Amino acid sequence: MKILDINVINFRNIKEKKFEFADTVTYVYGENGSGKTNLLEAIYYLSCGKSFRNVKDSDIRMRETEYFHVDGTVSSDDTKHKIAMGMKSGEKKIILDGKNIKKVSELFGVFIPVVFSPEDTSVINGSPMIRRRFIDRMIASIDNDYIIYLKKYNYALEQRNKLFREAIDNDENLLYAYEKILTENGIIIAERRRETVDKLNEIITDIYFRITGAKDRIFVNYKSEFTDGDRDDLLLRYRNKRGNDKLLKRTSFGVHTDDIQIVINGENSRYFASTGEKKSLVVALRIAESDIYNKIKNEYPVMLLDDIFSELDEKRRRNLLKFFIDKAQVIITSPERYDIGTGVAYINMEQIDG
Template structure:
């Protein structure tokens, strides 16, 4: 899979811009606040239906404009596809794939797969559990067709259960929702556990050559529900055991919405004992491991989007990173790159909402 071209209109600071991409390395250069990150954001909207920044639709419309339009041309499994996203203020977002309207966002997933790095990802280890869950979920909705549906249903049921805990005294009605919560929740946990296990194995293969200063890495999924045996049954039992706490705190205290992922380096929690350099190396290795999981799961690599990663690395680590990307299509933003580090692919300059190849 690779992104052939991008066209945007009235998006962020771009009135109109378009670019064609190499199926290898693409470097987007420019000073800060010129729009480099906006290009990556536009690509993720075509992949996921929304901004990876969780930005509001109105905020992405260019100043003093009423709508935006994004078109991505993709080569996917020997098939060319065109994904178009149109949004007008006060209306919903319209998405089409090869001219056919997408009625459910889950039907968009898989047409353009992406793995994204942003500078905030360097804080992933120290951020809250919700950020680590979101990182796993963003990959799984692209890889597993049913995962997004299970997530939607789980949170619908969870909302109903929590409403009873908050607003009513008829707590016996909570049990009405427990069966559905256990059914959807156990499937989410099962997929996350399998993904994290694959991630733990993949990162062990990736990081020794890429970032040798990181020791032995292990990634574990921490579940509020017993992980061995029948997950659905375990979930139902945990809900029964937790009912008194749920009533006390007026919320559901167990389930995938409470789970976490822990990263270990040489057997110790990287949140507390890894140096800043080790944490940076671990996160970048994590992105390459994600790429390998996509290939193992769907038979091809996604597109790797790296925002401002070069500024975080010295020249030796820049060289190591760029040399490790030979198997992928990578689109990387930055303020500069040494000429001797750029071997092949394309370079672009972004300046005041304009992009051109050079």
């Protein structure tokens, strides 16, 4: 999978510019504020109509402009696709190969980038919701149906919570209907998460060693109440928690309470890993994600590495690149230009007329 080019208009501080990318490594450099991360954000936006920074579309549009637009050429299995999307007057428009599409979900699988940014350490330091989102995005990239299960689950969750929040006289049949949806889809979600975590554990320690040279034992621990009990048992647990959930005004049981712990040498990395270890762990997780995708799809996603070289010494930089040379297309950003080998295309963002 590759991105050949992207045209960016009124996207944050990029006024209008077309960028072309090498098949292997493209190195984007320039001072902070020059637009390096904005370029990666535009590439990611092209894949799913969302920013990896979790911001609104209105925050993406350049100030004092009426619209923003991105379009690009991507390839997968030697098949080229043209994707275009943007927003004007609050209306988003998406075009795939010249045809308007109504749902962003129709883009899933056409172009898959994997992003590492400095904020990514929130996967370790942040809330369980961030870690659930991390694993869910990984699964969704290789299983389009997974989004359907999540949507069904989240709809039923919100409706059940609404009954409790609004102190509506609980309709037993309605509660049972929502709990049935939560159970049936929750079982599938928990199973997919568990399978993905098992795949991560098969390779994560070796990847971490190859990046750092450290012989640490890495383990991803999936914690879920849905790992025990069959369908009827889980339905009964929802029923038994109705009284408590009514007091809390929310659903206290389900896969929306899951957590994924990243463990290093038997200790939770959130509390015991150094800053450097945490960054290396996240890099290892992203590499593992790309490897899992490749094993299932027989191609690597495009790797977007935002300012990670400043966190790694020269040996670790070269070790990281060894994972992808002749495998995946890599687009790297950095404040400084480093010589990272031959066959690398360089883009100086300070020479871009913003």
